Amino acid sequence: MKQVFRALLSPMCLAIVLMITSVSFVKPALANSIRNFNLSAELWARPRSGAVIPQMEPLKLAISYWETGTDALIILSYPGEDSGEIWAAELKDWLISLGVPSQNILLSPGFQVEDEIRILVGSRQELLK
Numbered sequence: 001m002k003q004v005f006r007a008l009l010s011p012m013c014l015a016i017v018l019m020i021t022s023v024s025f026v027k028p029a030l031a032n033s034i035r036n037f038n039l040s041a042e043l044w045a046r047p048r049s050g051a052v053i054p055q056m057e058p059l060k061l062a063i064s065y066w067e068t069g070t071d072a073l074i075i076l077s078y079p080g081e082d083s084g085e086i087w088a089a090e091l092k093d094w095l096i097s098l099g100v101p102s103q104n105i106l107l108s109p110g111f112q113v114e115d116e117i118r119i120l121v122g123s124r125q126e127l128l129k
Contacts, residue, residue: 033069033123034121036119036120037061038117040116050097054098059094059098059119069122070123073121076106079116080111084109
């Protein structure tokens with residue numbers, strides 16, 4: 001009986017020790033929380049209203065994803081010219097009217113696609129690296 005107990009105890013102890021040491025030395029991998037949604041100029045050119053804006057698929061998905069984060073941020077990356085800046089500012093105003101606090105929205109010029117705004121949503125820590 002002693003031999004059976006020792007035979008079971010020895011591998012079990014070894015397994016427990018290995019499990020404890022591996023857990024303490026392995027750093028958890030952080031998953032990338034950033035999601036990208038693109039809003040085309042063609043979609044934005046449609047008549048806008050309080051009923052239409054929340055139904056625009058990229059905005060609906062971006063806001064829905066933003067709501068799941070605890071410290072989530074939205075970055076609007078827009079074409080750098082004046083029309084891009086005006087478009088991004090208007091989009092920011094709409095997002096605020098839909099419940100996103102202004103401090104959770106940043107504007108970023110220099111997006112290379114002139115007929116799109118890239119909406120980046122993710123944790124503040126990841127987006128501001």
